[in-house]
Amino acid sequence: MTDLTHLQRLEAEAIHIFREAVAETENPVMLYSIGKDSAVLLHVARKAFYPSPPPFPLMHIDTTWKFKAMYDFRARMAAESGMELIVHTNEDGLAQDIGPFTHGSGVHTDTMKTVALKQALNKYKFDAAFAGARRDEEKSRAKERIFSFRTAAHRWEPQNQRPEPWKLYNARKAPGESIRVFPLSNWTELDIWQYIYREDIPIVPLYYAAKRPVVERDDTLIMIDDPDRMVLHKGETVEEKMVRFRSLGCWPLTGAVESEAATIPDIIQEILLTTTSERQGRMIDHDVAGSMEKKKQEGYF
Amino acid sequence: MAHISDRKSHETTPPLRFITCGSVNDGKSTLIGRLLHDSNMISRDQLAGLEADSRQVGTQGQELDFALLMDGLAAEREQKITIDVAYRFFSTDQRKFIAADTPGHEHYTRNMVTGASTADVAILMIDAGKGILTQTRRHSYIISLLGIRHVVLAINKLDLVDYDRAVYDGIVAAYDEFAKPLDFASITPIPMSALRGDNITGKSGKTPWYNGPTLMAYLETVDVAGGAKDQPFRMPVQWVNQPDQDFRGYAGMIAGGTIRPGDAVKSLPSSKESTVKSITTFNGDLEQAVAGQSVTITLNDAINVSRGDVLCAANDPAPAADQFQAHILWMNEQEMLPGRTYLMKTGATTAQATIAAPKYAIDVNTMEHLAAKTLDLNGIGVCNLNLDRTIAFDPYRENRDMGGFILIDRLSNETVGVGMIDFALRRASNIHMQDLVVDKEARASLKGQKPVMLWFTGLSGSGKSTIANALEQKLLAAGHHTYILDGDNVRHGLNKDLGFTDADRVENIRRVSEVGKLMVDAGMITLVSFISPFRSERRMARQMLENGEFVEIHVDTPLEVAEERDVKGLYKKARKGEIKNFTGIDSPYEPPLEPEIRISTTDRTPEEAAEDLLSFLRGRGYIAN
Numbered sequence: 001m002t003d004l005t006h007l008q009r010l011e012a013e014a015i016h017i018f019r020e021a022v023a024e025t026e027n028p029v030m031l032y033s034i035g036k037d038s039a040v041l042l043h044v045a046r047k048a049f050y051p052s053p054p055p056f057p058l059m060h061i062d063t064t065w066k067f068k069a070m071y072d073f074r075a076r077m078a079a080e081s082g083m084e085l086i087v088h089t090n091e092d093g094l095a096q097d098i099g100p101f102t103h104g105s106g107v108h109t110d111t112m113k114t115v116a117l118k119q120a121l122n123k124y125k126f127d128a129a130f131a132g133a134r135r136d137e138e139k140s141r142a143k144e145r146i147f148s149f150r151t152a153a154h155r156w157e158p159q160n161q162r163p164e165p166w167k168l169y170n171a172r173k174a175p176g177e178s179i180r181v182f183p184l185s186n187w188t189e190l191d192i193w194q195y196i197y198r199e200d201i202p203i204v205p206l207y208y209a210a211k212r213p214v215v216e217r218d219d220t221l222i223m224i225d226d227p228d229r230m231v232l233h234k235g236e237t238v239e240e241k242m243v244r245f246r247s248l249g250c251w252p253l254t255g256a257v258e259s260e261a262a263t264i265p266d267i268i269q270e271i272l273l274t275t276t277s278e279r280q281g282r283m284i285d286h287d288v289a290g291s292m293e294k295k296k297q298e299g300y301f
Numbered sequence: 302m303a304h305i306s307d308r309k310s311h312e313t314t315p316p317l318r319f320i321t322c323g324s325v326n327d328g329k330s331t332l333i334g335r336l337l338h339d340s341n342m343i344s345r346d347q348l349a350g351l352e353a354d355s356r357q358v359g360t361q362g363q364e365l366d367f368a369l370l371m372d373g374l375a376a377e378r379e380q381k382i383t384i385d386v387a388y389r390f391f392s393t394d395q396r397k398f399i400a401a402d403t404p405g406h407e408h409y410t411r412n413m414v415t416g417a418s419t420a421d422v423a424i425l426m427i428d429a430g431k432g433i434l435t436q437t438r439r440h441s442y443i444i445s446l447l448g449i450r451h452v453v454l455a456i457n458k459l460d461l462v463d464y465d466r467a468v469y470d471g472i473v474a475a476y477d478e479f480a481k482p483l484d485f486a487s488i489t490p491i492p493m494s495a496l497r498g499d500n501i502t503g504k505s506g507k508t509p510w511y512n513g514p515t516l517m518a519y520l521e522t523v524d525v526a527g528g529a530k531d532q533p534f535r536m537p538v539q540w541v542n543q544p545d546q547d548f549r550g551y552a553g554m555i556a557g558g559t560i561r562p563g564d565a566v567k568s569l570p571s572s573k574e575s576t577v578k579s580i581t582t583f584n585g586d587l588e589q590a591v592a593g594q595s596v597t598i599t600l601n602d603a604i605n606v607s608r609g610d611v612l613c614a615a616n617d618p619a620p621a622a623d624q625f626q627a628h629i630l631w632m633n634e635q636e637m638l639p640g641r642t643y644l645m646k647t648g649a650t651t652a653q654a655t656i657a658a659p660k661y662a663i664d665v666n667t668m669e670h671l672a673a674k675t676l677d678l679n680g681i682g683v684c685n686l687n688l689d690r691t692i693a694f695d696p697y698r699e700n701r702d703m704g705g706f707i708l709i710d711r712l713s714n715e716t717v718g719v720g721m722i723d724f725a726l727r728r729a730s731n732i733h734m735q736d737l738v739v740d741k742e743a744r745a746s747l748k749g750q751k752p753v754m755l756w757f758t759g760l761s762g763s764g765k766s767t768i769a770n771a772l773e774q775k776l777l778a779a780g781h782h783t784y785i786l787d788g789d790n791v792r793h794g795l796n797k798d799l800g801f802t803d804a805d806r807v808e809n810i811r812r813v814s815e816v817g818k819l820m821v822d823a824g825m826i827t828l829v830s831f832i833s834p835f836r837s838e839r840r841m842a843r844q845m846l847e848n849g850e851f852v853e854i855h856v857d858t859p860l861e862v863a864e865e866r867d868v869k870g871l872y873k874k875a876r877k878g879e880i881k882n883f884t885g886i887d888s889p890y891e892p893p894l895e896p897e898i899r900i901s902t903t904d905r906t907p908e909e910a911a912e913d914l915l916s917f918l919r920g921r922g923y924i925a926n
Contacts, residue, residue: 003314003315004315004591004593004594006314006315006316006397008593008594009315009593011595012554012593012594012595013595015554015595016539016553016554016595019539019540019552019553019595020539020649022540023539023540023608023649046583047582047583047584048552048595049540049542049552050581050582050583050597051542051544051548051550051581052542052543052544053544135388135389135390136389136390138373139370139371139372139373139387140373140374141373142371142373142387142388142389143373143374143385143386143387145415158374158376158384158385159374159376159384159385161385161412162715162716163411163412163414163415163632163707163716163719164415164716165414165415165418165419165705165707165719166418166419166701166702166705167554167702168646168647168705168706168707170646170707170709170714170715170716172644172709172714173714174714185388186388186390186399188390274344275344275345276344276345276346293373293374293375294375
């Protein structure tokens, strides 16, 4: 008899977490961001409850600044999974024309992502939200529990986390309080790619290298996804380059990397050789030190 | 760095999970930072961030402060200590690793336990200049208790003692002596300097007298394989999967053993048996599944199985019981209150558990057994637990997933303790309930009343006893059988061994509730007049009785009024500090949220209040009109 593989163990752990959260909460939802981690999260969710469909809806917090290819992909996956898809946008922010070019990454992310997420959780009264965050992404995430408790105001209190020994998760909470649940906590970027490869999970094509129009800004490559909304700075020129994305967010805030990796094995090989971290292309991470922890305390998932 | 094809070996070996533990400032975070750095697992942008951080808030002058890689919370960087466990993932050509960097500070032991509970190996850091400290002993005891079998004795900061072999040998000898009773499978001492990189990934030239492995060589090769697959089959049922009438599957992660279609299984605690029809997964039905896999099992018979039940090998089922002895590690600022009911979660079951006063607490320095009435924050002791239902379990030593549990406070919802089941107590099965022929109804009907416990709660001097006495006189006059349990009187007799600490207050109420329950069983209208300041104890009393047998009466007198009256002169003494733990002054009173009756004594006389209660009892049919 053979031993379980590393990926089988990670998958089994994630399935166990999904089932535990569903059994112990009343109104869970899965935050679906359309990226590779969400793709894996959705795939594991379907496995966890098979032959039933996952007993919760998907929810996308839409800043209206995602890549076009992401919107196409979102529609396809919702149809394929047979799950309800809730799309929520901060209408107040939209009315004020909040955007990354006009208001900067900080205000944009806070208004269109953090505030929007809190609005949606309050509106639908979700008491648990699955998300695809991993501990290897960032150092405050490395400290976070798998069942991460949030106050009624959606605050994370990192200094007062519940003990979480073995596989025992305490999901009890008072009315109004909620829990973020991270089934992929112990996965690494490499695990995600190897699992996508093994399970043949569909992903947004932007992860594969292709010739794309980009402009170099602050040491990152910004792809022009929507020329009508792109604001070029003085001296910037648009070039066609072979690029791909290691992580996907709002297109003006997500840097591409130059790459020839057009297949998943190519991508895995590239990750093994890389000397930069996956979130390096994410501008919001570099705003201020302790940036992610601060955003999480304010309610960012 | 390696090529994709070299990594195949990782696929089948599970990652090695290890923790760094030990006292504050012994270099735990620095060591993991060093391991990551020396195995090229720190990316260029992370390194740039580390360099900037080291200059800004580092403690190592011009050098990199590796602790900053791990201490990811703002508070940790400000206070320069590790508060919570951090998980880091790295791999070499030989193995994948999950490293948990745990806090050394005693106050954050709960976070250390979180990291240690899933570890295979513990790296116990010792500052060579300081030797074995209390926290070294505490962490050693905890990792032994949690069942970690392999320990690396990392004798660190050797550069500060000039790589002196005598210092190293002395610590090794002292630790071996201390750790004898802890029953580790292996203790591997390594002399090192995490800061300088000595004996971490490469042999150090500074310790020519050391012939053992480097830390990395040890981690890459240590064999920690457990026998989870060879254990009898266990699967706690997490969720019943029933998409339609034709499919009913039991979803869970296998906690021990192997299962195949056709195998006979027994569901506990019901003891109903069936055979496995299929092991259903998204990728098709399986021929077999093993410990660690998450599966969905269907059975050939329609037996009733629900969340919290455990499917076991029919020929080797888990024991089931409702009373246990367990080791408990207390994790809350508020001490453990023996007699209070907590929630106990083990596997997929959550039961109500009452914890008895500890049999003994354990001194982590000497491992001596100490007499104890309770357990404080980070206290470790052995206690008996009494559950409200029978659960399936295995002793923790045999199966971590079947014997480990957490304790949850029912009001705050916090996880207040972790525990490990040692064994079931035979007591429960030996004391059978006597089947009584004359029952409660028979006794009550003879008295022409429905038995009830009238629970008067309120501040000292609020008028509880005055009202209860007035009511009892009226009931007696109408020919009813009554009894008053009064706080002051009971404390002179049954409870004269109890003081006024929170733990004693809980025990006080527990005993009175039990006595009151017997009186209700005897058919009496039982009036209980106790301050009973805590909601959870009043709830405990309520839960001992059947529906409708408990009536909570809040004698609601504002503190200023009670203090103004001060019939017994107690408030004056409490204000002067002559009485400690006085409810309302330096001990909290939690008013009932939904009492059956609330009496405001500022606008009702005791006589009027007693009349109100009498009509309530008539209206609800406890006594005849």
